[in-house]
Amino acid sequence: MKALIIDGYVDEPACFGVPPYISPYIRYLAGAMREQGIPAQDIFYSAIDSIRLSPKDHEKIIREADLVVIIAGMTVPGKYLRSTPINLQELHSISRTATGQVVLGGPIRLGFSSEGGKTASSLSGLGNAHCCGADVEAFVYDLLSDRKLSNPENIVERFRSVQEIGRWGKKGAFIIRQHPDYPNVMCELETYRGCGRRKHCSFCTEPFYGKPDHRPVDDVILEVQALSEEGAGHFRIGRQPDLLSYQAKDKGGDLPIPDPMTIESLYRGIRSVAPDLQVLHMDNANPATIAAFPDESKKILTTIVKYHTSGDVAAMGMESADPEVIRRNCLKVSPDEMFSAIGLVNEIGAKRGANGMPELLPGLNFVHGLMGETKETFRLNYEFLRKVIDSGLLLRRINIRQVMAFQGTPMFGNDAAVEKHKKEFLRYKEKVRKEIDLPMLRKVVPAGTxxxxxxxxxxxxxxxxxxxxxxxxxxxxxxxxxxxxxxxxxxxxxxxxxxxxxxxxxxxxxxxxxxxxxxxxxxxxxxxxxxxxxxxxxxxxxxxxxxxxxxxxxxxxxx
Structure with a gap:
């Protein structure tokens, strides 16, 4: 049996898989296939950009595969330097070309939209392709239990367990050698997924993954070891909503208490099995966690700077500085809490590191088009950023996007503000770029750096x-x-x-x-x-x- 994994790229709030990144989905799938008896030499990987470059060659591969699995989905789409996510026309084309079973999975199960500010629509009419409504790696594993690839509609869709991905992550490490950027490939690592908040942000898709399912520290370390043995040297601990909450102590509140010793064990263990790594970075940090637990957070951030590589970014979702927007959309942090979190990250990470960049800086995410947004929202957001830069604090990036509404979230059907304030949004974004981004960048990397x-x-x-x-x-x-x-x-x-x-x-x-x-x-x-x-x-x-x-x-x- 031959299996083909097509990487259509993913971009989620807590998972990234656009080159040079490779997402965990790809590696878990390859591991699940191997565990079901498909030899590594019969498991093939193609990025959608590679298919575009040589469509005839890949058409043959697609036709010969008994199983084609396409990973795709942009829930927070951005702009990418040299890669373009798969589009609907390409999905249809691959589905028509394949003669074997076709399975579609990843965040695309939640809906498809080509850009922010557009409501995501459900997929239909993809011919013989089955769009998996849960975890595609678990679905493919169950599908392969019958070598005849029985009707996918008969397979009960489910979420994978942390024990399964503990095995699949290691067994699927070999697939990175087929990535077009290898060995310059960034391996996105998962510690847990799912948001532990009792009430979620109005637009967030992370709750669709269920309650947080924290992986054992040793499993993550062993996965890094397997990847390192395959030639990987670039890692980002990015597949979780809040790294500081990894294996945190749940005391019944909205925010668990961070556990600095767990993060110490994780980072120290990664360094021990991959001592020659070139990059070790993080992604998401909840500013509310930092503001609520400054002592524990300070210890964790100090650990990260001790073991990581410089140029690291703690991406923090502020979404809005408007109190009414915060209330209406159940956002997680107030402007004062956000400012406090930015200050603490700067205190630990603003010094310049070995690669010329500061060690660790915050990145801010703003979302527009949320319920309760008015023209005053744009002024409040700008004034908050003005306060940050005037205070001498550093930000590595300011991400400003319009909301993408998914069915099942409170935002679905309530995104009228996107079009209503479109012109205001564009004016405000340009103002931020000129008056905040430019002077901030001059401070982060002065001329001569x-x-x-x-x-x-x-x-x-x-x-x-x-x-x-x-x-x-x-x-x-x-x-x-x-x-x-x-x-x-x-x-x-x-x-x-x-x-x-x-x-x-x-x-x-x-x-x-x-x-x-x-x-x-x-x-x-x-x-x-x-x-x-x-x-x-x-x-x-x-x-x-x-x-x-x-x-x-x-x-x-x-x-």
Missing amino acids: ILRNVLLEVNDGNTTFGRQMGSYPLLIGLPAKLETGHYMDVTVIDHGFRSITAIPYPVDINNAELGLLQRLPGVGKVMAAKIFRERPYKDTQEMISKTSLNAEILEHVKL
Whole structure:
């Protein structure tokens, strides 16, 4: 039997799987297939971008597979540098092409929408494809118990157990070798899923996963070990709504008490089985947890900074600073609590780390179009951000999006404010980009900052774009056409709203394009032309004698 896993990419509040990331769904599926007896050499993986690049080759693979499983779903869609999530036309095409059984799974089970601000619609008319309404990895495991792949409609859909994914996560680690970015692939790790709040935010899809099901620490560590043995070196502990609440003590309130010793055991264990890892980052942190339990949170954040790699981001959902919107949508944090949480993360993580970025900074998420939103909401949100930047606190990112309403949430059918305030939303977003994002970025990475290990990814004309591997990496544009697929150190020279311009560090003075020479600190067009005209230089002395370069410039060049 041959099985094909097609990665249509996922983006959820607590799970990310757009390249260079690979989501847990993919690895769990591969592990479930192996446990049911399919050899690793008969389990194939294709990202949707790879299928687009060579459709004829993949058409053959799709036709020959006995089982095709498509993972997809964007519940918080964003903009991606070089990947595009699967669309409905492609889903239909794959379903029609396949001759074997087709199963569709992941967050797409909750509905499909191509962008924020649009209500998600249920899927229908996908031919022979079965859209799994629970955990696709558990469904496929049960489906494979009968080698004849009996009618999927006869399979009872269910959620997987933590014991099952403890096994499947390790057995499915091999699949990362088929990822198009391997070995530069970010492995999203799960500690638990499901939100423990008694009453949930009006738009959130995390409650659809049920009550939190915390994984044993040793299971997560063993999964990292298996991934490391397959060549993985980049990890993000991202598949949970709040890392600080991992195995927290539930005392009956809305917020469990964090357990610093559990986080210490997790991070120390990961480092012990993957001592040569290049990236260890986190994702979500509940600001209400930090505000309610500052002492425990401080210990956890200190542990994270001790064991992680720099450039880390604690993404925190504020959603709104408007008290009426907070009340109507059962949001989890007040502006004062949010400000307190931002301050604590800065206290522990704002110092600059080995890769040139601060160790750990907060990221803020705002959601617009919620119930109770008025024009005053936009003013309150802006004033909160103004307070943060005026206080000297740092933010790594500010994510502003419009709500995507899913059936089964209180927001479904109540998102009229999305269209009502569309123009106001666009004006406000532009204002934030100009007056908050830009000056904040200049503080986070001032001109002259050296950023290490930037992976060059995309050429666009005479500009090359790259990022450091990690959680919410900063987009970096280099004003030259450079070879992609390798790492480079860079010097920051300019700032955009959400990206920076940089040049290689150090610049190869004998081979650099004229445009790069012109961007060297302290070098203008006249001096760059002279440097260009007089090269090559056999040593530093000859370069100085011919160009009169000073020490400041020499610091950024090499021969």
